[in-house]
Amino acid sequence: MSVPYTKSPQTTFDPIRALQLASSTLTIEADAIQALNRRLTTKSDDNLGSNFTAAVGLLLNCQGRVVVSGIGKSGHIARKIAATFASTGTPAFFVHAAEAAHGDLGMVTANDVFIAISYSGEAGELLAIMPLIKRMGAQLIAITGNPASRLAQLADVHLNAHVDKEACPLNLAPTASTTVTLALGDALAVAVLDASGFREEDFARSHPGGALGRRLLTHVRDVMRTGKDIPSVQLDCSLIAALLEITKKGIAMTAVVDANNHLLGVFTDGDLRRLLERMHDFTDIKIADVMHKNPRTIGPDKLAVEAVKLMETHRINQLLVADHEGKLVGALHIHDLTRAKVI
Incomplete structure (x- = not known):
């Protein structure tokens, strides 16, 4: 019989401690992004820079759509990355990794590029559908924190989003790792946006209800x-x-x-x-x-x-x-x- 989780009663609140944790969280996450940037722009053991440009090449040459998938916190990040691609001129959508194995995989075609996100690289729901993705011929980009993981090994291009530690004081809750993954996804979208010639007018057409859309589409x-x-x-x-x-x-x-x-x-x-x-x-x-x-x-x-x-x-x-x-x-x-x- 499982014992339900009960939150410990909070007897004190220390504002100074709260600010210290907030500052520590921002510092750890900022440091993690800076470390990612150094690996991206200088020669690194994981070849992040060359792998990144290879991933951009796959996305630019995609004849179908970009499909982004993940589970748990990585799934939330995947959903946002898909939305960023879609709003910047690259047809993209999110597929929940668990739902993909129960019919949603039918939305994926051989002309698509599939971006699979799992920090451990061992998410069972993603690994279960990888053979089908590979068999149908879609290109696979994996974003993980472990180049030796099974997901990384299956990918056509692997992007290493490793962080030294999470911002969580227990080093358990995905914090720095999800921030780095999101930043890496934004970097991919921006690089593809620029290379494809996407401009303000194109952005306005996909955001007609926004302020920029009104400015650029209203005559x-x-x-x-x-x-x-x-x-x-x-x-x-x-x-x-x-x-x-x-x-x-x-x-x-x-x-x-x-x-x-x-x-x-x-x-x-x-x-x-x-x-x-x-x-x-x-x-x-x-x-x-x-x-x-x-x-x-x-x-x-x-x-x-x-x-x-x-x-x-x-x-x-x-x-x-x-x-x-x-x-x-x-x-x-x-x-x-x-x-x-x-x-």
Whole structure:
């Protein structure tokens, strides 16, 4: 009969001891990553540097997908590594090592690269499916802390993620070893990302809901005001009628256009304030007499972030949108860009 684990009652809490352990944990894990870096960038007994470049080569030449698998804490790390690959342009997914032996292995093909993660290199669930992985022809990258392990020996490429000790005071809980494994997985993903020519625009396409995606995928045409929401008046319009249009449309300006909707000028609230300093009777003033000719514009196919930059450069809050023929097609206010979360 097994005895259930019961947590020992805690009678005291020593804040100084807690901070010491926290500092020790960070130091041990940082030292472990530095040691990994030294083995990666200098000649080492485990040939980590050459093995790493070989692994990058396998991943770059993968005609299928990258399948990452592990069990326990290594499984959690494997899941994150798979997510990093997938978000940086390399089709990848996680397969639970235990579930793989019960049907999920059917997702793996001969064109895939299989990354198996086990610090001991002896995880039974992974070793059970390795013969099948090898038999179907998929390439195998193993990340372990033991080059002599069975998993390491089966791999086409082995990456040694050995650490001298765990951060756990008992040297039992996977801490430094999982940190090093995760860092090694990130290093693989970054190297593949760079070699494959993955750029900001590609990242944005796989993260359309994120801030970068909004910045790089949102165009002026997506956020500009169109149709009846565009403030505009004809060239022969009176200033008073133009002021009514500004008030009606609510973006503190109006465009001035000709009969064919070609943009001729703009008049803003700022122009009105400056005009009030010089005169008070607007009865006989035409908009053509006080408008700014050749106003700053942006095209509808430009990125919305370009509109933001233009506004910031010229310290304005509004911008007219004109097509390649100079026709007025839209209007932008800084609030439109804020609502779209471009800024």
